[in-house]
Amino acid sequence: MTKERLYLFDTTLRDGAQTSGVDFSVNEKIVVAELLERLGVDYVEGGYPGANPTDTEFFSRKRTQNAIFTAFGMTKRAGRSAANDPGFQEILSSSSDACCFVAKAWDYHVRVALGCSNEENLESIADTVATTVAAGKEAMIDCEHFFDGYKANPDYALDCVRTAYQAGARWVVLCDTNGGTLPDEIFDIVTKVQDVVPGSHLGIHTHDDTGHAVANSLAAVDAGVRQIQGTLNGLGERCGNANLITLIPTLKLKASFADRFEIGVSDDQLREITAISHAFDEVLNRSPARQAPYVGETAFTTKAGIHASAILKDPQTYEHVTPESVGNQRRVLVSDQAGKSNLIGELTRVGIKVEKSDPRLDRLLAKVKERETEGYAYEAADASFELLARKELGDVPRFFEVSSFRVMVERRFNAIGDLLTVSEAVVKVDVDGEVRMSVAEGNGPVNALDMALRKDLGKYQSAIEGLELIDYKVRILNGGTGAVTRVLIESHDTKTHRRWFTIGVSSNIVDASFQALVDSITFALLKANAS
Numbered sequence: 156m157t158k159e160r161l162y163l164f165d166t167t168l169r170d171g172a173q174t175s176g177v178d179f180s181v182n183e184k185i186v187v188a189e190l191l192e193r194l195g196v197d198y199v200e201g202g203y204p205g206a207n208p209t210d211t212e213f214f215s216r217k218r219t220q221n222a223i224f225t226a227f228g229m230t231k232r233a234g235r236s237a238a239n240d241p242g243f244q245e246i247l248s249s250s251s252d253a254c255c256f257v258a259k260a261w262d263y264h265v266r267v268a269l270g271c272s273n274e275e276n277l278e279s280i281a282d283t284v285a286t287t288v289a290a291g292k293e294a295m296i297d298c299e300h301f302f303d304g305y306k307a308n309p310d311y312a313l314d315c316v317r318t319a320y321q322a323g324a325r326w327v328v329l330c331d332t333n334g335g336t337l338p339d340e341i342f343d344i345v346t347k348v349q350d351v352v353p354g355s356h357l358g359i360h361t362h363d364d365t366g367h368a369v370a371n372s373l374a375a376v377d378a379g380v381r382q383i384q385g386t387l388n389g390l391g392e393r394c395g396n397a398n399l400i401t402l403i404p405t406l407k408l409k410a411s412f413a414d415r416f417e418i419g420v421s422d423d424q425l426r427e428i429t430a431i432s433h434a435f436d437e438v439l440n441r442s443p444a445r446q447a448p449y450v451g452e453t454a455f456t457t458k459a460g461i462h463a464s465a466i467l468k469d470p471q472t473y474e475h476v477t478p479e480s481v482g483n484q485r486r487v488l489v490s491d492q493a494g495k496s497n498l499i500g501e502l503t504r505v506g507i508k509v510e511k512s513d514p515r516l517d518r519l520l521a522k523v524k525e526r527e528t529e530g531y532a533y534e535a536a537d538a539s540f541e542l543l544a545r546k547e548l549g550d551v552p553r554f555f556e557v558s559s560f561r562v563m564v565e566r567r568f569n570a571i572g573d574l575l576t577v578s579e580a581v582v583k584v585d586v587d588g589e590v591r592m593s594v595a596e597g598n599g600p601v602n603a604l605d606m607a608l609r610k611d612l613g614k615y616q617s618a619i620e621g622l623e624l625i626d627y628k629v630r631i632l633n634g635g636t637g638a639v640t641r642v643l644i645e646s647h648d649t650k651t652h653r654r655w656f657t658i659g660v661s662s663n664i665v666d667a668s669f670q671a672l673v674d675s676i677t678f679a680l681l682k683a684n685a686s
Contacts, residue, residue: 158417161376161406164198164328164358164384165191165399167435168213169227171390172202181212182625182645183438186654188218190387190431190438195420196399200225200255205245214249223293226251230258230283230296233271237286247286253293255328256283260315261304273311277318284322295326297360302329302336305344317351326358326382331371334364334394338374345378354379361397363389368397373405376412387435388444400432404449408476422480426500429482430534437535437643437656440628449481456485495520501533505541509548519547529660530632530639536658538646538678539671545681554615554680557673558583558590560607562600562665578603586613601627601668608672618683619676621650629664640664644671648679 202210389398597603659670
C-alpha cells in the first residue's frame with residue numbers, strides 16, 4: 156500500500172523566536188537552519204523580512220539547500236492594493252521559495268485587530284495569495300485563531316480557508332493560536348473543514364498551553380491534515396509550540412502513523428535527532444531537558460530494581476522504542492558494544508572511518524565518557540569531538556604546542572579621568588621546536604588571548620588568515636563563583652566558508668576559553684592540512 160506523504164514545517168526561527176529570553180542573531184539563525192537541514196524538515200520558516208534588521212539580513216539570500224526556505228508576513232492591508240503595500244512587497248521580494256501569510260480567521264479579531272470588514276479581510280486573503288502565486292512563489296495562509304474563530308462563527312472561519320484555497324494557496328494552515336483547544340475538538344473541526352478544503356492542502360499549527368500541542372497535531376493528522384508545523388524542542392511563546400523533536404520519532408516509529416504515512420526524515424537522520432536537539436539547546440545556551448521524550452538524558456534510564464532486572468533480560472520490557480533509533484542510549488544496560496555503536500555513528504558523521512574491532516575505540520569511548528562527566532558536551536562541539544577522536548586514533552599532526560600563557564586585566568583611570576579596563580595577554584607557542592612569544596591587547600581577556608595566540612604561528616600563519624571567532628557562550632554548570640564553567644566558541648573561515656564549534660571546560664573561565672580557542676585554531680589547521 157502506498158503511504159501518504161506528511162510535510163514538516165519548522166517555525167523555530169520565527170514563532171520559536173517569540174520565546175521569552177530568546178533573541179537569535181543572524182549567525183545563530185544560520186546555524187539553526189543547518190541543524191534543520193540535517194534533520195530533514197521540508198520547510199524552514201526563517202522569520203519576517205522587513206520586521207527587523209536581523210530577519211531582513213537573513214533573507215538577503217537563500218539559506219537552505221534542500222528545505223523550502225519560507226518567509227513569514229501579513230496579508231496585504233485592507234484598502235490597499237498588493238502593489239501598494241510596502242510590507243507585503245518586501246516579503247514577496249525576499250530570497251524565499253515560499254511565503255506564509257498570517258490572516259485573521261476569527262471575525263472578532265478582524266473587527267478589533269484589523270478594524271476592517273469581514274469582506275475586506277477575505278479580499279486581502281485572496282489578493283495576497285493570487286499575487287504571491289503570480290510571482291512564482293508557493294503561497295500559504297496561516298489562519299490565526301482558527302479554532303476559536305470556528306467555535307464563534309463557523310461560517311466565517313470556513314469562508315477564510317475556502318477563499319485562500321480557491322485563490323491558489325498550496326497550504327491553508329489551521330492555527331490554535333491561544334492553545335486552548337483539545338484533541339477531540341481538533342479532530343472534529345478539522346474533519347468538517349475538509350468539506351471546503353481537501354486535507355492534502357491543510358496544515359496544523361498548535362500551541363502547548365494545555366500541554367496538548369503534540370497530541371493536537373497528531374489528532375489533526377488523523378483527521379486529514381498533511382502538513383504539521385512545529386519547532387525544535389517545542390520552542391515558542393508562552394508554553395511553546397508543538398515539539399517536532401517529539402513528533403518526528405512518533406511519526407516514524409509508531410505503527411499507527413508509520414504504517415500510513417511517510418515523512419522526509421530518513422532513518423539515518425532520525426538517529427541524529429538527539430544530537431540535533433542537544434546542539435540546539437547549546438545554541439540557546441541552556442541545558443537540555445533531561446526528561447524530554449525520546450532525546451532526554453533519562454528517556455531510556457532505569458534505576459536499579461525489578462525494572463532494571465527486566466531490562467537486563469530484554470530491553471523491550473520497559474522501552475517503547477530502541478534508544479539507538481533516535482540516537483540516544485540506554486543508561487542501565489550500557490554495554491561496550493552499544494557505546495561503540497553510538498561512537499562509530501558519530502565518527503562516521505564527521506568523516507572518520509574506523510573498524511568496530513579497532514582496540515583504540517575502547518580508549519576513545521572511555522575518554523569521551525570521562526570528558527562528559529567533567530562537563531563537556533560534544534553534541535554541540537563537533538570540531539572538538541573530531542579533534543579528540545583523531546588524537547586518540549593518532550591522526551592529528553603536531554602543529555603547535557602552547558608552552559604557557561598569561562593574561563592581565565587592569566582597571567584604571569586615564570589622563571583625562573575616564574575609567575578604562577585594559578586586557579593584555581602573553582602566549583608562548585612551540586612551533587617545530589622554536590618557541591615564539593606573542594603579546595596582544597584585546598577587548599577583554601579572551602579576546603586578548605585569541606589575538607596573541609593567532610599572532611605568530613610561523614609557517615602555519617597563512618592557514619588561519621581567514622579565521623574569525625563569531626560567537627562565544629558561557630554556561631555555569633554547578634553554581635557559585637568557583638563553579639565549573641563550559642565555554643562554547645563558534646568559528647568561521649572566511650576563505651572556505653566552513654564554520655565549526657569548539658568547547659572548553661574548567662573551574663577557571665579563562666582556562667576554559669583558552670581550551671576552546673586552541674581547539675578552534677587546531678581544527679582550522681587540520682582542515683587546511685587535509686585540503
